[in-house]
Amino acid sequence: MTHPxxxxxxxxxxxxxxxxxERGEFAAAIAACxxxxxxxxxxxxxxxxxxxxxxxxxxxxEAGKSLSRAIQCDGxxxxxxxxxxxxxxxxxxxxxxxACFGRALALDATHLPALLGQANATWAAxxxxxxxxxxxxxxxxxxxxxxxARNVRLLNGQLVERWHFxxxxxxxxxxxxxxxxxxxxxxxxxxxxxxxxTGLLSMMAARAGAARVIACEAKPVLAxxxxxxxxxxxxxxxxxxxxxxxxxxxxxxxxxxxVRPNVIVAEIFDATVIGEGALPTFAxxxxxxxAPGAQVIPARATLYGVLVQSDSVWREGAADTASGFxxxxxxxxxxDCVGIEASxxxxxxxxxxxxxxxFDFTRTDAASARKARLQVPVTRxxxxxxxxxxxxxxxDDELTLDNRPDLGAGRSDAYCAHWHQMVRLLIPALExxxxxxxxxxxxxxxxxxxxxxxxxxxxxxxx
Numbered sequence: 001m002t003h004p005x006x007x008x009x010x011x012x013x014x015x016x017x018x019x020x021x022e023r024g025e026f027a028a029a030i031a032a033c034x035x036x037x038x039x040x041x042x043x044x045x046x047x048x049x050x051x052x053x054x055x056x057x058x059x060x061x062e063a064g065k066s067l068s069r070a071i072q073c074d075g076x077x078x079x080x081x082x083x084x085x086x087x088x089x090x091x092x093x094x095x096x097x098x099a100c101f102g103r104a105l106a107l108d109a110t111h112l113p114a115l116l117g118q119a120n121a122t123w124a125a126x127x128x129x130x131x132x133x134x135x136x137x138x139x140x141x142x143x144x145x146x147x148x149a150r151n152v153r154l155l156n157g158q159l160v161e162r163w164h165f166x167x168x169x170x171x172x173x174x175x176x177x178x179x180x181x182x183x184x185x186x187x188x189x190x191x192x193x194x195x196x197x198t199g200l201l202s203m204m205a206a207r208a209g210a211a212r213v214i215a216c217e218a219k220p221v222l223a224x225x226x227x228x229x230x231x232x233x234x235x236x237x238x239x240x241x242x243x244x245x246x247x248x249x250x251x252x253x254x255x256x257x258x259v260r261p262n263v264i265v266a267e268i269f270d271a272t273v274i275g276e277g278a279l280p281t282f283a284x285x286x287x288x289x290x291a292p293g294a295q296v297i298p299a300r301a302t303l304y305g306v307l308v309q310s311d312s313v314w315r316e317g318a319a320d321t322a323s324g325f326x327x328x329x330x331x332x333x334x335x336d337c338v339g340i341e342a343s344x345x346x347x348x349x350x351x352x353x354x355x356x357x358x359f360d361f362t363r364t365d366a367a368s369a370r371k372a373r374l375q376v377p378v379t380r381x382x383x384x385x386x387x388x389x390x391x392x393x394x395x396d397d398e399l400t401l402d403n404r405p406d407l408g409a410g411r412s413d414a415y416c417a418h419w420h421q422m423v424r425l426l427i428p429a430l431e432x433x434x435x436x437x438x439x440x441x442x443x444x445x446x447x448x449x450x451x452x453x454x455x456x457x458x459x460x461x462x463x
Contacts, residue, residue: 010040017049021056029053044073048080051087060087078104078111085117094124112141119151128159129221159221166418167267168200173401173416177267178204180297180395184263185210192216192261192289194246194281195268199226199239205265206235213238214254214261218245246285260291271339271422272449273301273359273391279446282361296361298401300394303356303449305387306407307376307438308423310347313338314385317425337422340388342405345421347388349407350380350432356389356442357449374440378456381433386423387440387451424451426462 013036020029033050036043047070055063067084074080085100098121104114119134132155139148167173181204185191191205196215205213215230217223223243230239242254251260264285268276282296317338319327354376357369378384392402402412403419430453432438441452453462 014045014049017046021049021052024056026053026056030057042073044070044077044080047073048077048083051083055083055087055090060091063087076107078107078114081107082111082113082117085114085121089117089121089124092124094121097121098125110141112138115141123151123155128155131155132159159219160225163418164197168198170416170418172414173267173418174200174204176395176399176401176414177201177265177297178208180399181205181263181265182208183396183399184295184297187211189263190214190255190259190261190291191263191265192246192285194264194266194285195276196226196241197222197267199230199241201265201267202226202239202241203230203233203235205263206238210238210263212240212256212259214240214242214249216242216244216246216249218243246281246289249289251289255289260294261285261289262291262294263297264290264294265297269301269391269393269419271337271389271391271420273303273357274444274446275448277447278361279359283364286362287364295396298393298395299360299362299397301359301361302392302394303359304353304390304392304404305356305376305440305451306349306353306390307351307378307384307432308347308386308388308407309350309382310345310385310423311383312346313340313423314425314429318427318429331427334425334427337389337424338386340405340421340423342403342421343417345405347385347407348380348382349409350378350382350384351376351438352379353390353404356440356451357444370444370446372442374442375437376440378432378434378436378438384426384430384432384438386425386429387453389422389424389449391419424453426453428462430455430462432456 017029017032020032030050030053033046033053036046047066051063051066051070054066064087067080070080081100081104085097088097088100098118101114101118101121104111105118115134115138119131119138122134123131132152135148135151135155139145139152142148185205185208187209189210191210191213193202193213193215196202196217199215202213202215215226217226220243223241227241230236230241242249268278268281270276286294317335319330321327354374356372390402390404392400394400401414401416403416403421405421436456438456439454443450454460455462
């Protein structure tokens with residue numbers, strides 16, 4: 001138990017130590033604590049102030065020992081457990097920190113410093129959903145706390161990726177997906193929306209007259225949000241949101257009355273088409289979930305490339321010299337690709353567009369070619385810094401969407417701004433001129449695309 005304060009002198013001694021701490025006189029505080037503990041070795045407040053002084057000087061190990069003694073003397077004080085949690089957090093041991101904050105909250109569920117510490121420790125441990133819930137509790141207790149409000153926003157931004165905003169605001173994308181859905185849907189249509197996100201395509205399907213729509217979304221936070229949005233827009237009766245990936249759907253329990261989807265729609269594409277698992281996802285849905293003959297939107301996609309010169313993009317992911325020093329060794333750690341935004345891209349095309357791979361989402365087999373050897377003619381002299389990828393989605397036999405950047409030739413009416421492009425950098429960059437061809441060996445494994453580009457002069461691979 002805490003050593004009792006038997007007289008005014010005891011209280012004054014502790015007040016003196018506290019004043020030294022407040023003035024930053026840590027050596028004096030440590031000396032006074034030691035003198036006090038020689039007389040009262042079971043005084044928990046003295047051990048706690050000793051820990052504060054030691055921690056302030058950077059001696060975290062000894063501070064922890066002092067806090068342990070304080071807790072041994074009196075484990076009923078939430079603040080001691082909080083300070084121990086702060087020490088663990090300081091040295092990056094989030095699990096131990098969380099346990100300390102948990103003990104403090106068990107003593108007092110409203111203890112705000114413990115709640116703050118637990119929120120940060122949970123965030124550091126990677127449990128973003130629980131961290132957000134804790135920060136929301138902090139914000140409820142302190143509604144004017146700007147940092148608490150900021151942290152809730154930061155966590156929301158990590159739980160729902162920023163690209164959802166430009167995606168749902170992409171006019172051509174929304175227009176043509178809805179056109180394709182209207183063409184495909186009949187009064188008896190059952191639609192499966194894979195990777196539903198906010199539920200936008202599901203609501204389009206419901207508005208187009210689908211009898212039922214099953215929306216599946218792997219991220220629980222997004223699935224909850226989709227349910228809220230669907231209900232707010234009056235489509236909850238026909239749109240059912242499942243908080244699971246399509247691979248985990250059980251037709252017996254997740255599809256009402258034994259129905260099977262006869263329309264599958266998804267927008268699960270990255271800058272190389274297949275990086276978000278589009279091929280195996282569609283194949284599984286067709287073979288395991290859908291009714292025979294189900295229509296897939298989009299039906300196909302093509303990954304295109306074009307040789308580009310862009311010194312600004314090349315320098316985002318490659319190095320040569322700086323201030324007269326050779327830094328090319330850094331290129332061993334270069335990124336494979338650099339993302340660009342077409343609206344700010346500075347570069348020129350050195351070739352015509354060329355198709356790298358065609359992907360058919362209406363097939364359940366894996367028979368499509370996984371390798372291609374391309375000979376790409378150079379149409380303009382310059383320095384080839386890389387291969388720029390862009391994609392075209394064939395929603396059906398008529399409707400297409402693409403993200404080909406301008407490059408001086410303008411954009412199509414079906415240009416989708418929310419899909420960014422990628423440039424596969426060449427190290428070293430290659431001097432090219434008309435009459436040359438670059439050999440490109442392309443491969444994919446149904447999940448990712450890789451290119452080898454050969455120097456037309458030497459035949460060697462540009463890394």
